[in-house]
Amino acid sequence: xxxxxxxxxxxxxxxxxxxxxxxxxxxxxxxxxxxxxxxxxxxxxxxxxxxxxxxxxxxxxxxxxxxxxxx
Numbered sequence: 001x002x003x004x005x006x007x008x009x010x011x012x013x014x015x016x017x018x019x020x021x022x023x024x025x026x027x028x029x030x031x032x033x034x035x036x037x038x039x040x041x042x043x044x045x046x047x048x049x050x051x052x053x054x055x056x057x058x059x060x061x062x063x064x065x066x067x068x069x070x071x
Contacts, residue, residue, distance in 0.1 A: 003067070004045060009055050010062035017064075018042060018050040025065050032060060 005025045008017035020028070024043065031040045035057040044050035 002045070006064075006066040006068055007042060008064040008066070009042070009053060009060055010064070011055070011059040012061070013059070016051075016053050016055065018044040018053050019046065019068065021045045029063070029065075032057060032063065 003022040004019055005022060006017055007020050007025055007028060008015055028040065028042055038057055040055050040057055042053040044052060
């Protein structure tokens with residue numbers, strides 16, 4: 001079974017969250033640490049349930065990653 005995480009991105013304006021796989025969470029962290037573009041796209045693990053996030057890198061001031069329990 002795939003390990004799932006809830007990733008929450010906090011900006012001045014709002015907080016956005018979506019569920020991602022463990023690998024996707026690692027990629028988001030790398031993208032935010034070494035941004036090559038002004039925006040980071042966070043694809044949800046299940047797009048039928050969770051939203052896709054498009055975040056402006058220089059607006060992010062915090063990132064929370066929560067491990068979700070397996071069902």
